[in-house]
Amino acid sequence: MSTPTLDVAAIRKDFPILSQVQDGKRLVFLDSAASSQHPTQVLDAMNDIYLHSYANVHRGVYQLAERATSAYESARDSVARFIGAPDPNEVIFTKNATEAINLVAQSWGRQNLKPGDAIVLTLMEHHANIVPWQMIAAELDCEIRWVPVTDEGELDLTDLDQLLDGAKVFAFTSMSNVLGTINPVARLTQAARAAGAISVVDACQSVPHFSTDVAELGADFIAFSAHKMLGPSGIGVLWGKKDLLDAMPPFLGGGGMILNVTTEGFTADGVPGKFEAGTPPIVEAVGLGAAVDYLENIGMDLIRQHEVELTAYAMRTLTERVGDDLLIMGPSEPAARGGVLSLSLADVHAHDVSQVLDEHAVCIRPGHHCAKPLMRRFDVNATARASVYIYNDIDDIDALADALVAARDFFSL
Amino acid sequence: MAGLEDLYREIILDHYRTPRNKGELETPPAHRTEGFNPLCGDEIVVYIDTDDNGLVSDIKIGGQGCSISQSSASMMSMAVKGKTVDEARQITSAFKRLMSIHETNVGGDGSEAEADDFDEIDADIDLGDLEALQGVVKFPTRIKCATLAWNTLSQAFDEIAEDS
Numbered sequence: 001m002s003t004p005t006l007d008v009a010a011i012r013k014d015f016p017i018l019s020q021v022q023d024g025k026r027l028v029f030l031d032s033a034a035s036s037q038h039p040t041q042v043l044d045a046m047n048d049i050y051l052h053s054y055a056n057v058h059r060g061v062y063q064l065a066e067r068a069t070s071a072y073e074s075a076r077d078s079v080a081r082f083i084g085a086p087d088p089n090e091v092i093f094t095k096n097a098t099e100a101i102n103l104v105a106q107s108w109g110r111q112n113l114k115p116g117d118a119i120v121l122t123l124m125e126h127h128a129n130i131v132p133w134q135m136i137a138a139e140l141d142c143e144i145r146w147v148p149v150t151d152e153g154e155l156d157l158t159d160l161d162q163l164l165d166g167a168k169v170f171a172f173t174s175m176s177n178v179l180g181t182i183n184p185v186a187r188l189t190q191a192a193r194a195a196g197a198i199s200v201v202d203a204c205q206s207v208p209h210f211s212t213d214v215a216e217l218g219a220d221f222i223a224f225s226a227h228k229m230l231g232p233s234g235i236g237v238l239w240g241k242k243d244l245l246d247a248m249p250p251f252l253g254g255g256g257m258i259l260n261v262t263t264e265g266f267t268a269d270g271v272p273g274k275f276e277a278g279t280p281p282i283v284e285a286v287g288l289g290a291a292v293d294y295l296e297n298i299g300m301d302l303i304r305q306h307e308v309e310l311t312a313y314a315m316r317t318l319t320e321r322v323g324d325d326l327l328i329m330g331p332s333e334p335a336a337r338g339g340v341l342s343l344s345l346a347d348v349h350a351h352d353v354s355q356v357l358d359e360h361a362v363c364i365r366p367g368h369h370c371a372k373p374l375m376r377r378f379d380v381n382a383t384a385r386a387s388v389y390i391y392n393d394i395d396d397i398d399a400l401a402d403a404l405v406a407a408r409d410f411f412s413l
Numbered sequence: 414m415a416g417l418e419d420l421y422r423e424i425i426l427d428h429y430r431t432p433r434n435k436g437e438l439e440t441p442p443a444h445r446t447e448g449f450n451p452l453c454g455d456e457i458v459v460y461i462d463t464d465d466n467g468l469v470s471d472i473k474i475g476g477q478g479c480s481i482s483q484s485s486a487s488m489m490s491m492a493v494k495g496k497t498v499d500e501a502r503q504i505t506s507a508f509k510r511l512m513s514i515h516e517t518n519v520g521g522d523g524s525e526a527e528a529d530d531f532d533e534i535d536a537d538i539d540l541g542d543l544e545a546l547q548g549v550v551k552f553p554t555r556i557k558c559a560t561l562a563w564n565t566l567s568q569a570f571d572e573i574a575e576d577s
C-alpha cells in the first residue's frame with residue numbers, strides 16, 4: 001500500500017488531554033462534532049501571545065500593540081488562505097458561528113427583506129441556522145419554507161425550484177451535525193443564485209474536516225466556529241462576498257467599528273472593522289490561526305481520507321458487534337458522509353446509553369443536537385452521537401463497541 | 414466514584430420498563446401540560462383530573478424520555494394519585510429538596526448534616542419508592558431528568574389554579 005495514511009499515534013502526542021486515564025481506562029473522546037480538543041501548537045501560540053505580545057489591537061503605537069495587531073491580522077490571513085477567500089478583509093471574526101449567522105440575518109436581512117419575502121431553510125439545520133431566521137422573519141413578517149429530508153437522511157431536492165421561487169435567502173448546512181450527510185453545496189448555491197436568493201452556508205461541520213474553497217462552493221456567506229477545528233472557543237468566522245459585506249449596515253455598534261463619531265451620529269468603518277465592534281477575541285484569533293496552520297500541515301485531504309476510513313470501520317464494527325439492536329442514522333455509504341454517527345440502541349434512551357459509556361470513559365453526546373425539527377422528522381427525541389476527528393483511531397471505535405454492548409446488556413434487551 | 418448501580422436501582426428500571434399510569438386523559442375535563450428538557454429534548458405530558466374536593470382523581474403520563482425521567486414520572490403519578498392538590502404539592506417540594514440539597518454537595522462528604530435537615534423538614538412526608546432516585550444527585554447532569562415530570566406537574570397545578 002503506497003497511499004499515505006494519517007499517523008494518528010504521532011498526532012495524539014500533540015493532544016495531552018487525550019493521554020489522561022479516567023477510572024483506570026483510556027479516555028476515548030468521540031465528541032469532536034460538539035467541540036474538538038487542542039494540540040499543544042495551538043495552546044503554545046496562545047500562551048506565547050499572553051507571555052510576550054499581548055495588548056489591545058488596532059490602537060496602541062507601542063511595539064507590544066503592534067505585535068498583537070500583527071498576530072491578530074495574520075490569523076485573518078491564515079483563515080482566508082485556508083478557505084480560499086480572495087481577500088482577507090472578507091473574513092470577519094465573530095464570537096462563534098451562531099453570531100456569524102445572526103450577523104447576516106440581522107444586518108443583511110433587515111436591509112433587504114420585506115414583508116412576505118421567503119427564506120428557505122432545510123429540515124436538517126442546527127438551531128443556529130434556524131432561530132436567527134425565525135427572529136428576523138417574525139419581525140419583518142417573512143415566510144419560512146423548508147426543504148424536506150429523505151428517509152436516508154439526504155435533502156429531498158425534488159421541489160427545490162418551487163421552494164426557491166421568489167425566495168430571498170437560502171440558508172443550509174454543508175454537513176448535518178446529526179446525520180453526517182454531506183450536502184451538494186455548489187449545486188444548492190447555484191440554485192439559489194438562479195432564483196435570485198443569497199446563499200448562507202453553515203459550514204461548521206465541513207470546514208474542520210475537508211478542504212474548503214469558497215469560490216468552488218459558490219456561497220455568498222459561510223459561517224463556522226474555531227472550537228470545532230482544534231481552535232479555542234470564543235471565536236468564529238463569517239466569510240462573505242466583499243460587495244455584499246460593503247453594502248451591509250453594521251451589526252453591533254461600539255468602538256473599533258467606526259471611522260468617526262460626533263454628537264450627531266457615526267460613520268462606520270469598512271470591512272472587516274465594521275463588523276468587529278469592541279475588543280475582539282485577540283488571543284483566540286491567534287489560536288485559530290495556529291489551528292489552521294496545524295490542519296494545513298497535516299493536509300485536509302489526508303484528514304478526510306482518515307475519517308472516511310474510520311467511519312467505514314465504525315459502521316461495520318458497530319453493526320457486527322451490537323447487531324440489529326443498533327440503528328445508525330443517515331447515509332449508509334461512508335464516503336458520502338462525515339464522521340458523525342447518530343446511534344439509537346433499541347429501547348435504551350440516548351441519555352442512559354451515554355451514562356454507561358461514561359463508565360467506560362467513552363465520551364459521546366446524547367440529545368437532540370440542537371436540531372429539533374430534524375429529530376421530529378425522524379420521530380426520535382434523542383440520539384447518542386459519536387463523532388471522530390484526526391486523533392481518533394480504531395481502538396476508540398473498539399472501545400465504543402465494547403461500551404455499547406455493555407449498555408445493551410446492562411439494560412438487558 | 415458513584416457507580417451505575419447508585420443511579421439505576423432495580424426499582425427505577427422496573428418503572429422504566431413498566432411505566433405506571435402511562436397514557437392520556439380526555440381534555441377537557443382533564444388538564445394537559447407539556448414539559449421539556451431543553452438539554453436532551455425529552456418531553457413529558459401530564460394529564461391531570463381534579464375533582465370538586467380538590468383531589469387528584471386521575472393522572473396519566475405521556476411523552477418520551479430516559480429511564481430517569483420516565484421512572485420519576487411513573488413514581489410521581491403513583492405518589493400523587495388520590496391525594497389532594499396541596500398534598501401533591503408538598504410531595505413535589507419534598508422530592509425537589511431531595512434532588513437539590515445534594516446538588517450543592519456533589520462529590521463532597523458534607524451532605525450528612527444537610528440531609529438531616531431535610532429529614533426534619535419532610536419527616537412526615539413518605540416518598541416511598543421515590544427515595545430510590547436519591548442516587549441521581551451524584552450525577553448532576555441527570556437531576557434535570559428526574560425533576561422534569563415534577564416541574565411539569567407544578568406547572569399543571571398553577572395553570573389549574575389560574576383557570577378556576
Ligand SMILES: Cc1ncc(COP(=O)(O)O)c(C=O)c1O
Pocket residue numbers: 033034096097098099126128129173175176177202204205225236370
Ligand atoms: C451544524 C452546526 N451549526 C452551528 C453550530 C453552532 O456552533 P456554535 O455554537 O459554535 O455557534 C454547530 C455546533 O454546535 C453545528 O454543529
